[in-house]
Amino acid sequence: MAVTARSIAGALLALLGPEGLSDDDASRARAAVDGLVPRWVARPASLEQVCGVLALAHDAGLAVVPRGSGSSLELGHPPARADLVLDLRGLDRVLEWSPDDLTVTVEAGITAGALARRLDARRQLLPLDPPGAGARTLGGLTATNASGPLRARYGTLRDLLLGVRFVQADGVLTWGGAKVVKSVSGYDVPKLMIGALGTLGVLGELTLRLHPRPEAEGAWLVTAARPADAQAFVVALLDSPLQPNRVELLDGAMLGACGLGPAAAAVVADAVRAQGEAVVALARRAGSTVAPTPEDFWARYEREATRGDVRLRVATGVDGLAAALDAIARADGGARAGGCAAHGLLDVALGVAEPPAVAAVVARLRELVAPAGGGVVVQRAPRAVRAALDPWGPVDAGPLALMRGLKDAFDPRRVLNPGRFVGGL
Amino acid sequence: MPLTRAVVEELARILGPDGLIHSAEGRLVYECDMHAFYKGAPDVVALPSDAAQVQAIVRLCRREGVPVVPRGSGTGLIGGAMAPAGGVMVGTNRMDRILELDLVNRCATVEPGLINLWLTRAVQDRGWFFAPDPSSQMVSSIGGNVGTNAGGPHCLKYGITVNHVLGLELVTGAGELVRLGGKVAERPGYDLTGVAVGSEGTFGLVTAVTVRLLHVAEAVKTVLASFPDIEAASEAVSAIIAAGIIPAALEMLDDIMIRAINEGSGADYPKGAGAVLLIELDGPAAEVEAQAARCAAICWERGALEVRVARDEAERALLWKGRKEAAGAVGRLAPTYLLQDAVVPRSKLPAIMRELVAIGARHRVQIANVFHAGDGNLHPLILYDDRNPEELERAKAANEELLRACIAMGGTVSGEHGIGLDKAKNLPLEYADADLNFMYRLRGVFDPQRLMNPQKLLPSHPACGEGFRPARPRLPDGAWI
Incomplete structure (x- = not known):
């Protein structure tokens, strides 16, 4: 029997109630993704409702765009279709916090800020701090594999996500992983959901590993005359028994934006205070100068790092950082960069905004980092820019075929975020 | 069904004259891992020396519909590296080279047959180590560690194998040689490396592994505390974690083990104790000192009989000696x-x-x-x-x-x-039908013919079959259908 918009609307309404569904012009326009205006905006209040919506969408052939805070809707290719936007911010409960186990299970729509406020009572921490994380949902942070400065010590979601409850494209509720800190029971399904942009399932609940908040820290600003000197300091720091929490490399422009400098580049490292002397000695040996970092540095840095309409993440080796900084400065005089140097990452806000100019910068940087196995992903840019280049960059044919195989196996009808992911999946 | 002569000859051509074991007594060595309860000898054992040979074996077996079973050192404890359905076992022992050490980027690329501890030995003089440390690390292979996502005492702080694997080279069950992940972080796309670690050879055969290396900490401190009973020791463990201390390792032994170890190894664990906790802290010296003192205090609070702190490396080694020899000491307790x-x-x-x-x-x-x-x-x-x-x-x-x-x-x-x-x-005790079915389909993406290490990991269960459809949510009445 034919599926009509009218009968779908009726079914959605029966599922979600009037408070959970909008189809007025204003709501639809607000929820537009890259200019595609959805026919419905669903705001489920329970995971059961998410299952129902996806079962319906699957059978009716609708394209569903899951979203949290909406901060990363400009990540990836412009979507091929967008019939229904699934706003998950209503699923924001802490389901189970076991402080003595250092684990927490939350609904995916909770923001990192709301969770942090709860955890603070027991001096615990989910060490996930990409710029603006406080307002972003944990589901969104997981789906985009976001990371910030604390990655230097604590790693990424790969090291933090223990279990995940998700809804498959056809509405089937599924669990993967475990609620304990150590498990090898079956395939590590949570890994598959990290950074997948919701294309294999909609994230519903997350079980996460927590850490004790570190003891008293100090932060040191190590300024260098040349990017190469900053890189030398990073290499020396990593090849030492010091245990920094954050190792951020900033270019001169970012340093200036944070009210520091002038210098060609700088590294901000923080660690327990007792290690301060050793940090200073290492910096001097690498030919850099050391100063205490202003109290509000990390807040300033976070604010500056969220700016920019066109933002890239450049991944290179630790030994490729200086060359990348030089290339960025040459390619775009208005760019500024800062990133997790311990993992060879630079987050770059470009000065140029015209699609061909951005495409040229991205192409040059990709050419630079490709030999070392690096890449450049456009984290955020207007639709016109992302239509003029491949925001993800090239993926080898072998892995891409497996990724396509996964998408074919778990979302053959292309319900979930169609077109946005790597290879147009 | 035994292999045909033509297949064996083709394998011999791929592997050369000394790369294939097919005598009955030769194959017997390979009939089980360390879980000797499960036995199944392969029809032949292949000992390839490079990825091209591995790929040729998989392609041949795929064509012939023959099972392929990977094996590293055979130290697994799960009935993994054995061949319940016969077929070709692929031993990775000859592929044991370190392909690249890149200390600036804190990683190494190795072949799967490399022994776990050998990697640490290759870099420890320069202050580095490979963190996953299963008790078998003196003999187990890194490929095997990857296959089972192995752990070890120090995983408490550092995470299990998957947390240290950056990339893999894999011959999939479809016979394709693929490179997943790599030295540099942030590959776009699904984390195929992450999901392949721990797949126990059911996705394919690993031919190279890129792993993270860690720098040794500034200080390490080992504390041994004895308790009247295992319950008091368990309370101390919970209290240490709840206090926000993540030791590098936190191991427990009960009275039966203490007796066996003292008799067997000459380690001098407190006699008459109901349980012993071995606590190791590492990190910045100041932090380690403070945490060791705090751990000792918690142990006393929870009724410890005795708390010893190792004063030097020799004392530390002595405290660990008993723990490391525990597996061997068990032999004296029961057959x-x-x-x-x-x-x-x-x-x-x-x-x-x-x-x-x-x-x-x-x-x-x-x-x-x-x-x-x-x-x-x-x-x-x-x-x-x-x-x-x-x-x-x-x-x-x-x-x-x-x-x-x-x-x-x-x-x-x-x-x-x-x-x-x-x-x-x-x-199935742990996962619902839909969860098992997801895993079943996941495996099919990497190994469509399901010839890679058959009967392992996934249960024989209706949800792990082609015809199974998990229950879907009921749509509201009045929907269009």
Whole structure:
């Protein structure tokens, strides 16, 4: 029997109630993704409702765009279709916090800020701090594999996500992983959901590993005359028994934006205070100068790092950082960069905004980092820019075929975020 | 179905004259891993020396519909590196080179047959190490560690194998040689590396591994505390974690193990203690000092009989000696044992240890304990005499009951050993049909013919079959259909 918009609307309404569904012009326009205006905006209040919506969408052939805070809707290719936007911010409960186990299970729509406020009572921490994380949902942070400065010590979601409850494209509720800190029971399904942009399932609940908040820290600003000197300091720091929490490399422009400098580049490292002397000695040996970092540095840095309409993440080796900084400065005089140097990452806000100019910068940087196995992903840019280049960059044919195989196996009808992911999946 | 002569000849052509074992006595060596309960010899054993040979083997087996079973050092504990359906076993022992050391980027690329400890030995003079440290690390291969996602005492702080694998080279079950992940972070796309680690050879055969190396810490401190009983020691473990201290390792041994170790190894663990905790802290010197003092105080508060702090490397080695020789010491307790690997939330340790004592009493079996207490990963050894079939039945019943108790407390079937043939049947205790079916389909993406290490990891269960459809949500009445 034919599926009509009218009968779908009726079914959605029966599922979600009037408070959970909008189809007025204003709501639809607000929820537009890259200019595609959805026919419905669903705001489920329970995971059961998410299952129902996806079962319906699957059978009716609708394209569903899951979203949290909406901060990363400009990540990836412009979507091929967008019939229904699934706003998950209503699923924001802490389901189970076991402080003595250092684990927490939350609904995916909770923001990192709301969770942090709860955890603070027991001096615990989910060490996930990409710029603006406080307002972003944990589901969104997981789906985009976001990371910030604390990655230097604590790693990424790969090291933090223990279990995940998700809804498959056809509405089937599924669990993967475990609620304990150590498990090898079956395939590590949570890994598959990290950074997948919701294309294999909609994230519903997350079980996460927590850490004790570190003891008293100090932060040191190590300024260098040349990017190469900053890189030398990073290499020396990593090849030492010091245990920094954050190792951020900033270019001169970012340093200036944070009210520091002038210098060609700088590294901000923080660690327990007792290690301060050793940090200073290492910096001097690498030919850099050391100063205490202003109290509000990390807040300033976070604010500056969220700016920019066109933002890239450049991944290179630790030994490729200086060359990348030089290339960025040459390619775009208005760019500024800062990133997790311990993992060879630079987050770059470009000065140029015209699609061909951005495409040229991205192409040059990709050419630079490709030999070392690096890449450049456009984290955020207007639709016109992302239509003029491949925001993800090239993926080898072998892995891409497996990724396509996964998408074919778990979302053959292309319900979930169609077109946005790597290879147009 | 034994291999045809034509297939064996083709394998011999791929591998050269000394790359194939097909004599009956030669194959016998390969009939089991260290879980000797499960036996199944392969039809032939292939010993390739490079990825091209591995790929040629897989393509041939795929064409002929022959099972392929990977094997590293055979030290697994799950009935993994054995061939219940025959076929070709691929031993990675000849592929044991370190391909690249890149200390600036803190990583190494190695072949799968490389012995775990050899990697640390290659970099320790320069201050680096490879963190996953299963007790078998002197003999187990990194490929095997990757296959089972192996753990070890120091995983409490540093994470299990997957947290240290940056990239893999893999011959998939479809016969394709693919490179997943790599030295540089942030590859766009799905984390295929992450999901392939721990797939126990059911996705394909790993031919190279890129791993993270860690720098040794500024300071390390080892504390040994003895307690009147295992419950008090469990309370101390929970209190240490709850105090926000993540030791590098936090190991527990019970009285049965203490006796066996003292008799066997000459390690001098406190006699008469009901349990011993081995606590190792590493990190910045100042932090380690403070945390060691805090751990000692917590142990005293929880009724410790004695607390020893190692003053130097020699004393530290002595404290660890008993723990490291525990597996060997078990032999003096009973002819055979069943080994569990279940996990409970660490705050539930006191409760599960009470339950364990009760289960042992109910089934009249002796249960010895030596385990990774800090992450709630139990290793109860259920002792029995295999000459007495009735005793084996009681041991099995106790094993099953304990596993169910762990899962009822929110735990899981395996913390670090893996699933293999041994625990596949237990997965439905932990996962619903839809979850199992997802895993079944996931495996099919990498190995469409399901020839790679058959019968391992996934259970024989309706949800792990082609025709199965998980229950879907009911749509509201009045929908269009």
